[in-house]
Amino acid sequence: MPAKRATSYACPIRDVLDRVGDAWSVLVIMELAGGPCRFNALQRVVNGISARMLSVTLRHLERDGLVSRRVLETSPPQVEYALTTTGASLHRAMGELAAWAETNQPAIREARAAYDASLEAAQ
Amino acid sequence: MPAKRATSYACPIRDVLDRVGDAWSVLVIMELAGGPCRFNALQRVVNGISARMLSVTLRHLERDGLVSRRVLETSPPQVEYALTTTGASLHRAMGELAAWAETNQPAIREARAAYDASLEAAQ
Numbered sequence: 001m002p003a004k005r006a007t008s009y010a011c012p013i014r015d016v017l018d019r020v021g022d023a024w025s026v027l028v029i030m031e032l033a034g035g036p037c038r039f040n041a042l043q044r045v046v047n048g049i050s051a052r053m054l055s056v057t058l059r060h061l062e063r064d065g066l067v068s069r070r071v072l073e074t075s076p077p078q079v080e081y082a083l084t085t086t087g088a089s090l091h092r093a094m095g096e097l098a099a100w101a102e103t104n105q106p107a108i109r110e111a112r113a114a115y116d117a118s119l120e121a122a123q
Numbered sequence: 124m125p126a127k128r129a130t131s132y133a134c135p136i137r138d139v140l141d142r143v144g145d146a147w148s149v150l151v152i153m154e155l156a157g158g159p160c161r162f163n164a165l166q167r168v169v170n171g172i173s174a175r176m177l178s179v180t181l182r183h184l185e186r187d188g189l190v191s192r193r194v195l196e197t198s199p200p201q202v203e204y205a206l207t208t209t210g211a212s213l214h215r216a217m218g219e220l221a222a223w224a225e226t227n228q229p230a231i232r233e234a235r236a237a238y239d240a241s242l243e244a245a246q
Contacts, residue, residue: 065234086230093223100216107209111188 024049024057026094029083032067033091036082066090147172147180149217152206155190156214159205189213 027046031037037045043054058081061067066087072078083091150169154160160168166177181204184190189210195201206214 063235063238064231065238066231086227086234089227090223093219096216096219100213104209104212108187108189111209112186115186115188 022057022060024053025061028054028057028061029066029087029091029094032081032083033088036070036080038072038078038080040078042081061087145180145183147176148184151177151180151184152189152210152214152217155204155206156211159193159203161195161201161203163201165204184210 024046027049028042031042031045039054039058042058043049043051046054049057058067058069062069062081065084068082068084070080070082072080147169150172151165154165154168162177162181165181166172166174169177172180181190181192185192185204188207191205191207193203193205195203
């Protein structure tokens with residue numbers, strides 16, 4: 001193999017992985033793929049997320065241009081979040097990986113169990 | 124929207140994101156997609172990874188059944204790592220996301236700059 005392979009792919013992918021590697025961001029993107037959603041409703045459906053963490057997650061996603069924020073003229077005013085076009089395209093791109101995860105989870109679990117058993121046997 | 128949407132997708136995806144969200148794992152998988160590679164050569168091409176971190180990363184990937192390990196009968200003995208069939212399929216599934224990242228990085232950077240500028244203007 002060559003002494004040095006191209007590693008220029010690292011930068012953009014890391015940038016995105018910052019977001020995709022964050023489970024809360026992924027869950028919020030998946031929920032919003034089902035349609036716009038208010039803050040309180042989002043917190044109910046994203047199991048285990050605190051109001052503070054949801055707020056931070058939404059702010060990151062908004063800053064990245066993946067999620068838009070709209071103040072509704074209700075009383076009291078409420079805020080609705082939605083995927084932007086870019087956010088929706090990220091959700092589609094995540095689809096293949098999500099399908100892979102679903103398909104391969106049993107194989108990964110088996111591999112882990114076999115690995116752990118072989119370590120124990122060696123002791 | 125319904126009061127409660129299905130969130131059963133969370134589990135398998137989180138499991139995989141543990142690995143895919145880890146930039147070192149992603150870089151190692153991408154390098155090994157180019158063919159089997161010895162430890163020292165991997166460390167040279169994955170910029171900035173320490174021997175200890177590469178060793179931990181490879182052990183995780185091996186435990187997940189994504190990477191295989193083969194001791195070569197050289198003197199001194201060397202160890203060669205390669206993607207398994209499952210690892211190669213993960214690499215393919217990551218392709219769409221990698222392409223998305225490449226395409227959308229400029230848009231994300233612009234969105235961040237605009238967001239930060241609007242925050243400054245509001246101060």
